[in-house]
Amino acid sequence: MSLRVLEAGPLTTVQDLGRAGQLRVGIPPSGPIDRDAFVLGNRLVDNPDGAAGLECTLMGPGLEFSDARWVAVTGAEAPVTLDGAEMPRWASFPVRAGGILKIGAARAGVRVYLAVSGGLATPAALGSRATYLRGGLGGMNGRAIRKGDVLPLGTRPGQARERRVRAERIPGHGGEPDIATILGPQADRFSAAGIAALFEGPYEMLPQSDRMGARFKGPRIEHTRGHDIISDGIALGAIQVIGDGQPIVLLVDRQTAGGYTKIGAVCSYEIGRVGQMKPGQKLRFKQVSVSEAHAGLTARRAALDSAIA
């Protein structure tokens, strides 16, 4: 029971919901950047939320199925074909044994997710199948998948059937999103003008962005007394600002600690939207309080629970 990789795509990795408890030894969680899209994929094929699937970047793979499974493709907008016939996105459909599934180039958004009933069964490392590329950990021998790889599948698929995400719940990936952001922990190291610049924006995504961090260019964010701090922990979504006054949003494969000022952090439930932006696309950081963010998180979790028809 496996998937044979006919074409890998430029950066396709095995991910589950990530590796917990290893930050204190310097290992980031990894996992899907667009968590909601990943979880919906699993729910569409009756998998647990944390079952391992594939995260594809800009262009998806071609895969041959050794036995019949249900699949769902979510995330960025990319064409999906099964044995040459176009298939729906954000919906489950069956694949016969010997079927060939192809995911094409993303037209909007960056990261496409493939969920397969039963999940991928590559070996777990430190309790997770998520691929951490820089650390060579998890996934397919710690690396992105390659042409010729054979990805083992789980032996216990659930009771999949035809399901789809409600049309109004399918996210778009264009435009200039407002991204909920909390000030801190080193907001006091920035001038009032610097903080105003952050929330005025807009900031344009730069091509030098990856699973570690998304780099942006926009109005200069002014420090008051330098950008060095005594190294401390870096949370998911932390907005690091170095000497050039430009923000870097740190993502799932981030360094766990560092010695640069962090003016704030993007809320956890906005990480997926940031990770789906294409270079050249712009965003605005929108200030929220911690309690507003918690209300936003609750609403997002509720929306996720009612997204599938």
Place this chain on the structure above:
Amino acid sequence: MIYPEPRLLPCGDLAVSVELADEINREVNARVLALEYLIQQKGIAGVTETLPTYRSLLVYYDPAVIGADELHATLRALVAEARPEVLPPARIVEVPCAYGGELGFELETAAGKLGLAPEEMVRLHAGADYHVYFVGFTPGLPYMTGMPERLNIPRLVNPRTKTPAGSVAIGGVQCCIYSVESPGGFWVLGRTPVRLYDPAAADPILLRAGDQVRFRSIERAEYDAIAAEVAAGRFRPRVTEAR
């Protein structure tokens, strides 16, 4: 100085940084590690993960289980109890290190800069006890101090783009061991054949926050012998308990 009251700094919607001081010293770090230890011992519902650094503890939580106000109150109360005495005895980990030559390619230049003979520099470096404040940046990389003041050296003006894994290096008052090949601004004095991060191992990480490290100066032949043991998965570093 240690703040009279800890600063609780929001780090997004799922984490808060408990900052105890604005300096790097053993006392402050011991309190950070003690706070983490107390959180582990008491198992606070809703706290999902902790990450200690020099002077602060990053605490991850699930706001659906514990609200920010309750979490902050709980953490403030624990900070008051977080004294170094609550910590279990530290581990002492012996790290063999081949100094100088092609593995320690900056030993001679660094020694020259400090006005020391290379052998004296090795003696001073290997003779010290090092404290691991925390582990991070890259997997398994220890942030350490403990060197005699005589070895205090400014960091490289032009950082290297690649430093081999296992490189033992110094900069300022700090000593580190590169856990994976990475850029670096510290002077490389030697290299250990031991893997600080081994993704293929069941337990991939050698050092943890609070550990003590002692370097043992080895010759190239022993380096190669230990490297072979490490490659075969047979090498076990010497670990003892302090106190």
